[in-house]
Amino acid sequence: MNLDEFFRASSTLNPKLTLLISEGQHFLPVNQLLIDKNSLLLGKSSPSQGGFATITLDQFMTRTKRLSLKTDLRTLNDRQLIFGFRIVNKSIVFY
Template sequence: MNLDEFYRASSHLDPKLTLLVAKAHHYVPINQLTIDKTSLLLDTNSQSHSQFATITLDQFMTRTSQLSPQVDLRTANNHQLIFGFRIVNKSIVFY
């Protein structure tokens, strides 16, 4: 999935939804975004001032607004391409 596909798929969602990534049988909060060549890496291991803060959809859109829409979304730990997402409770879960 690239940024353009995610923007189109999430354009009508609540901007307060938090962003998570599925790891094994758990959902882990995304708390850092990193650019690596043509990919945007979604990281779950970065510690912030308030322990492990979770990025919301609104924050994600603001932080990525200047990037090319063709940038791929990938996980930071193994650079696996994100294929989609689903809504679970009040969160967007990438898989």
């Protein structure tokens, strides 16, 4: 999935939905965005005392609006291409 596909698929969704990554049987909060060549890597920062907030759809759109629409979405830990998402409760879960 690239940014253009994600923007079009999520354009009518609630901007306050949080972003999660499906990892095995668990959902991990997306709170780290890194650019690597033609890819945007979605990940979770290592925990600290204060913890890290999960990025909302609105925050994601704001932070990525200047990137090329052809930018691939990938997971940070294994750089696997994200193929889609689903809505679970009040979150967008990438898989």
